[in-house]
Amino acid sequence: MQMKSKIAALLIGLLLGSGSVVAEENLLEAMFTPLRQKEVNPVNNKLYKDECGSCHFAYQPGLLPPQSWEKLLNEKALADHFGENAELEKADLATIYDFVMANAADKSYYKRARKIANATEGIEAPLRITEVRYIKRKHHEIPDSMIKGNKDVKSLSYCDACHTQADKGVFDEDTVKIPNFPDWDD
Ligand code: HEC
Ligand code: HEC
Known part of the structure; x- marks a missing residue:
């Protein structure tokens, strides 16, 4: 049997x-x-936008699973945040932490957040959005000259350098413009 x-x-x-x-x-x-909505849930928290949007655009919490945010959003990690000091006051950290956890990839019904949740399930949580398999795959054909070698982009981490509606949570390829490479998709 x-x-x-x-x-x-x-x-x-x-x-x-x-x-x-x-x-x-x-x-x-x-x-x-x-x-289900198509893209990523937009940021509707002013404190998060102000504190986490000063050095780079305020990444939507739906772009990473909670296990990743857990590693990023604590006192020790923020004191050395990719080589920068991004420390927060205790109360602000608590507010930001709660906002991010409530909107992380696993909590979102937005389509791209679901894809990110799926791509990171059961693996060691990445510290970067740009390390998520799904995000890597979407960009692997873009030559370095358009990213690191591009003075108006510098790194893939600066999503809004190319994604013109990134602040709305929209990453659709139809909304992409790569600075200094008007014909990138020819
Ligand atoms: C003092 C400047 C600064 C502040 C403030 C800051 N960051 Fe960053 N963050 C950086 C730098 C620098 C990088 C790395 C960028 C690179 O590799 O090109 C980074 C990278 C990141 C990444 C990874 C991006 C990727 O490559 O996928 C995440 C996620 C992130 N930050 C979240 C946050 C959050 C959440 C906050 C608010 C608590 C915050 N950051 C505040 C400077 C900052
Ligand atoms: C150098 C410019 C550039 C940067 C910086 C960049 N992207 Fe992209 N992204 C692109 C291009 C070009 C495409 C379309 C790729 C293709 O279709 O071949 C794309 C595609 C995507 C897609 C899939 C869109 C679709 O229609 O399927 C997502 C999601 C995405 N990017 C998210 C991000 C996030 C999040 C960041 C920042 C962590 C980022 N990108 C940074 C250029 C960029």
Whole structure:
């Protein structure tokens, strides 16, 4: 009996192949479409925008899973935040932490946040959005000359240098303009 069901499962797996995973994802996608928005939940917290938007644009919490934010948003980590001091007052840190956790990728029904949650599930949480597999894949064809070698971009971390509606949580490729490379998509 046990053997038979194992064989049955194996056969079903072989018949459907990896396509079954895709089909399931599409089905779920279709089921939740009315609940789901396309992009990333925009930032609606002024303190977060002010404190976390002064050196780079205020990344939407939906761009990382909670395990990543956990590593970033504590006193020790903020004292050496990618080589910068981004320390906050205790009360401000608590407010920002709560806002971010309540809107992290796993809490969001926005489509891209879901993709980020899926891409980081079950792996060591990345410290950077630019290290998330899904985000890396979306940018891997862009040559370095358009990013690091581009004086108006400098690093992939500056999302809003190219994504003209990043502050609204919109990253659609139709809204991309790469500074100094008007014909990047030719
Ligand atoms: C004093 C300047 C400064 C402040 C304030 C600051 N950051 Fe940063 N942050 C940086 C620098 C510098 C980097 C690295 C950029 C690079 O690699 O080009 C960075 C990177 C990041 C990244 C990773 C981006 C990537 O590459 O994917 C996240 C996430 C982040 N910051 C979140 C925050 C949050 C949340 C706050 C507010 C608590 C904050 N930052 C405040 C300077 C700052
Ligand atoms: C150098 C310019 C540049 C920077 C900086 C940049 N991107 Fe992009 N991004 C692009 C381009 C170009 C594409 C479209 C790639 C393609 O379709 O081949 C893209 C695609 C995307 C997509 C997929 C869009 C779609 O329609 O499927 C997402 C999501 C995204 N970027 C998020 C980010 C985030 C988040 C950051 C910052 C952490 C960032 N990008 C930084 C240029 C950039």
